Amino acid sequence: MPSLSMETLHDHHPVPHRLDKIEAESVAQVPDSHAWPAHAVHDYPSLDAPSESESVPIIDLSSASGDVVAEIGKACESWGAFQVVGHDAPAELLDSLESEARRLFSLPAHRKLRAAKPPGSITGYGLPPISSFFSKVMWSEGFTISGSPVDDARKLWPQDYARFCEVIEKYNKEMQKLAERLMRLKLLSLGLAGGFRNTTAVLQLNSYPVCPEPDRAMGLAAHTDSGLLTILHQSGAARGLQLLHSDRWVAVPPVRGALVVIVGDLGHVLSNGRFKSVVHRAVVNRIHHRISAAYLCGPSPGVRVSPVGNPADRAYRAVTWREYLGLRAEFFDKAIESIKINTDTEEKNGNGTGCCCAKQQNIAVCM
Numbered sequence: 001m002p003s004l005s006m007e008t009l010h011d012h013h014p015v016p017h018r019l020d021k022i023e024a025e026s027v028a029q030v031p032d033s034h035a036w037p038a039h040a041v042h043d044y045p046s047l048d049a050p051s052e053s054e055s056v057p058i059i060d061l062s063s064a065s066g067d068v069v070a071e072i073g074k075a076c077e078s079w080g081a082f083q084v085v086g087h088d089a090p091a092e093l094l095d096s097l098e099s100e101a102r103r104l105f106s107l108p109a110h111r112k113l114r115a116a117k118p119p120g121s122i123t124g125y126g127l128p129p130i131s132s133f134f135s136k137v138m139w140s141e142g143f144t145i146s147g148s149p150v151d152d153a154r155k156l157w158p159q160d161y162a163r164f165c166e167v168i169e170k171y172n173k174e175m176q177k178l179a180e181r182l183m184r185l186k187l188l189s190l191g192l193a194g195g196f197r198n199t200t201a202v203l204q205l206n207s208y209p210v211c212p213e214p215d216r217a218m219g220l221a222a223h224t225d226s227g228l229l230t231i232l233h234q235s236g237a238a239r240g241l242q243l244l245h246s247d248r249w250v251a252v253p254p255v256r257g258a259l260v261v262i263v264g265d266l267g268h269v270l271s272n273g274r275f276k277s278v279v280h281r282a283v284v285n286r287i288h289h290r291i292s293a294a295y296l297c298g299p300s301p302g303v304r305v306s307p308v309g310n311p312a313d314r315a316y317r318a319v320t321w322r323e324y325l326g327l328r329a330e331f332f333d334k335a336i337e338s339i340k341i342n343t344d345t346e347e348k349n350g351n352g353t354g355c356c357c358a359k360q361q362n363i364a365v366c367m
């Protein structure tokens, strides 16, 4: 998997105390550093059983009917997400990834800290990268992989890093195939043949330890993902993922074998705003140690994503993922606003915007 080089992009805010799995399991109360104000946890009302019309769509990729493209387009427009079944990723591989992630997060804190993310780097162990935008600490730990996992895995298991690397590499390959297939289907739903090749990706392993007071804590604060799309694998029993849909938080229950597909900010840009880059978050619970793995897929380095359709109607200027991550590091949830084209400027007419969709012909070939 090609890696994304970001050495200089991240802001360095002081990082508050992290709470690792073992420490989290031993506390009886949420410490003040991790206690989120009630309005942050309960800011939108309903988490009651969602009605039929409020469930994120489940789409079967193996379905013989020709409706898959239309279903995907509709889900991306109305939800900015869907669950996918009938994909080719083997169930055993999903299970192995989860068990490797559990093995990693179950290591004692001092071992995990050997692979702590150095300042300014993307990869390694630590708090969720968006932590620097919040004063309260999230009830989670993360491990970010970009490119080869070998260096970090060696720090965690000097003698026995091969198993972890093998699973990660297999998983990344499988996800790259699926992500590129999903991108082709999404483009088809926008009326374009073609797709993205040599996509880049970041694999984020998330661990949400059990929490004595889930109503006062936040696993992963509300955010959008920045890439073209994210493929999220959530562990079996525990609910946690919630999407903001029609001003309500809607839970996305884990479905055995299903993967959650989330439209990212660049997916929103590519569709010229038709696809929603959905705000989502992860909440925690008292019983289950929840694991998730987010495969965040973006275009290959240097490829600028530009809105499809008539250049005169573009709502966003073209950006590379790297450039956009720089804007996110600065503006977080306002980054998307910062690339909006508000007036009829030259930019809108496409001058110099290295578009990923060759000359806006009916082909979205992305090098």
Ligand SMILES: C=C1C[C@]23C[C@@]1(O)CC[C@H]2[C@@]12CCC[C@@](C)(C(=O)O1)[C@H]2[C@@H]3C(=O)O
Pocket: 004, 006, 122, 128, 129, 130, 131, 144, 202, 204, 223, 224, 225, 226, 227, 294, 296, 325, 328
């Ligand atoms: C390339 C990246 C995307 C990401 C920030 C990062 O530098 C590394 C991890 C990614 C992740 C995963 C969890 C949610 C998220 C918002 C975060 O804090 O870190 C995403 C970032 C993103 O999509 O911008």
Ligand SMILES: O=C(O)CCC(=O)C(=O)O
Pocket: 204, 206, 220, 225, 230, 232, 234, 240, 241, 242, 280, 281, 282, 291, 292, 293, 294
């Ligand atoms: O754990 C989850 O369900 C959400 C994870 C997520 O949103 C992310 O890693 O970007």
Ligand SMILES: [Fe+2]
Pocket: 223, 224, 225, 230, 280, 294
């Ligand atoms: Fe996310």
